[in-house]
Amino acid sequence: QVQLHQSGPGLVKPSQTLSLTCAISGDSVSSNSAAWNWIRQSPSRGLEWLGRTYYRSKWYSYYGASVKGRITINPDTSKNQFSLQLNSVNVEDTAVYYCARGPGVLSPWGQGILVTVSS
């Protein structure tokens, strides 16, 4: 049974970098059949897909248009996890951030972390 566990700070200052990690158990970040996603949820924007990374003989990463240029999703094969970095955050980046396994269907999801952008 695949489980995802998220970690990272719940408070980030404006203009700084948001960094979260999603640890995987029951599967491998290097799996040739999985894709590892980040999604966020806020009252104003609803559920918003941020991006994904996956391995198919080499690593691929794709990002949503709303955060492209500010986002990086990286795998960490030594720790079997993947990370999210979002640069130059502002108050509109305040949201609950989730990681989730794909493709085809997003399942399971991590427990979610509320990240507040505030000085």
Next chain:
Amino acid sequence: QSVLTQPPSASGTPGQRVTISCSGSSSNIGSNTVNWYQQFPGTAPKVLMYNNNERPSGVPDRFSGSRSGTSASLAISGLQSEDEADYYCAAWDARLNGWAFGGGTKLTVL
């Protein structure tokens, strides 16, 4: 503004049948399968239906899904109080090269 369109709310009394609609376009629902997620307050969304009408193990057959053209719907028959939750539709969007979500429907069991 979500890519997929859902009614913000739905309601029914115990035992009733309720349907939730999800409208999209040719780049998402029109060309890819639809998934539905159920979310209770303070918890992560959980898949309720995938590939338009397939239920993960443990999901009662009171829940059913369908897709036609660029729209999809989730039906819940024999409504129960524990069905009170938020429901989201989702589909891969080929134009966005990413997941598209609906804005969510809050189901109230009266």
